[in-house]
Amino acid sequence: MxxxxxxxxxxxxxxxxxxxxxxxxxxxxxxxxxxxxxxxxxxxxxxxxIQGPPVFAQSNPPRFLTLEQTRKLLESIDVNHPQGLRSYAMIHLMLSLGLRPGEVCKISLDDIGFQKKEICIPDRKNAIPARMPLPCDTLKALAGYIAWERPKDPGHRFVFCATRPPFKPITSMAISLDTSACFRKAGIKGSAYWLRHTYAQNLLQSGASIFEIKEMLGHDIIKTSNAT
The missing domain is CATH 1.20.5 (Single alpha-helices involved in coiled-coils or other helix-helix interfaces)
Structure with a gap:
């Protein structure tokens, strides 16, 4: 019915x-x-x-970080603090792979291939799982967080956890808020999606086609990639 x-x-x-x-x-x-x-x-x-309003052509282009802003953002994160090391790893994932906060929070330990230097993103918006190479800096950021700050036995396999007991898996909203706090600390007005836009911009500048960018971002329609 x-x-x-x-x-x-x-x-x-x-x-x-x-x-x-x-x-x-x-x-x-x-x-x-x-x-x-x-x-x-x-x-x-x-x-x-659950559908949002239709997305039409944007009057303002998506905002992204310059190379200097990217450096400033990463250097402003205190990796000697547990939450800082977690933020550093999450921001690297969004910046180097164009992941959404909702994709980052669902990554499990089983999705990361440290020897092969790759990561599997099983639950993407376009419903097509993706296997992506992990840049060395991102791989190191993940390894550092997992080895030094992630709880040893939080009761689940999700990579990113709360910093206090009972160490529940972090939510996409928490990732967005955490990222916004890092932007403010760096003196940059921005959000988690700026990292995704930066990734797309870097692909475009490296010569990738809009169709290749669509696949890398996990979009199901080309118009979304044009808006991004």
Whole structure:
């Protein structure tokens, strides 16, 4: 039996930044997939019904970091602090692979091939798993966090955890907030998606086609890559 499920968003939603709306919709989709796949509380996957407004051509181009800003951001992170080492690894993943916060939070220890220097991203927005090479700096950042700061037995295989007991897996919203805090500390006004845009810009400048960028970003339609 077919049906239409509608959600009534609070009127105050218009006061939230576009990035916040995107993250909230992503969290709701993940929760619905969890209810369907893990708990079998609902009989069908309703996550696809959570849709945002249509994305039209942007009047302002996506913002990305310059080489100097990238250096300043990474150097401002205190890697001697547990949360700093975690932030350093997460930002490297988003910056060097163009990952979304929602993809970073789902990475497990089993997805990382340290010997092959590659990582598997099983749950992408376009539903196509990706196996990507890990740059040396990103590999070192991940290894440093896992070896020195990740809890030895947090009770799960997710790479990134809370810094305090019970060491639950970090959420995409927490990654976004953590990244924004790193931007502020570096004196840069930006968000986690700036890192993704920077990755796309670097691909473009290196000569990659828009179709190659689409595949690397995990987009399902080419128009999204044009907007990014």
């Amino acid at each position: 077919s049906f239409i499920w509608t959600l009534s968003w609070p009127k105050e939603i218009k006061n939230y930044a576009p990035e916040t709306r995107i993250h909230e919709r992503s969290n709701l989709r993940g929760f619905l997939r969890y209810l369907y796949q893990e708990r079998a509380v609902i009989r069908q996957d309703l996550s696809a019904l």
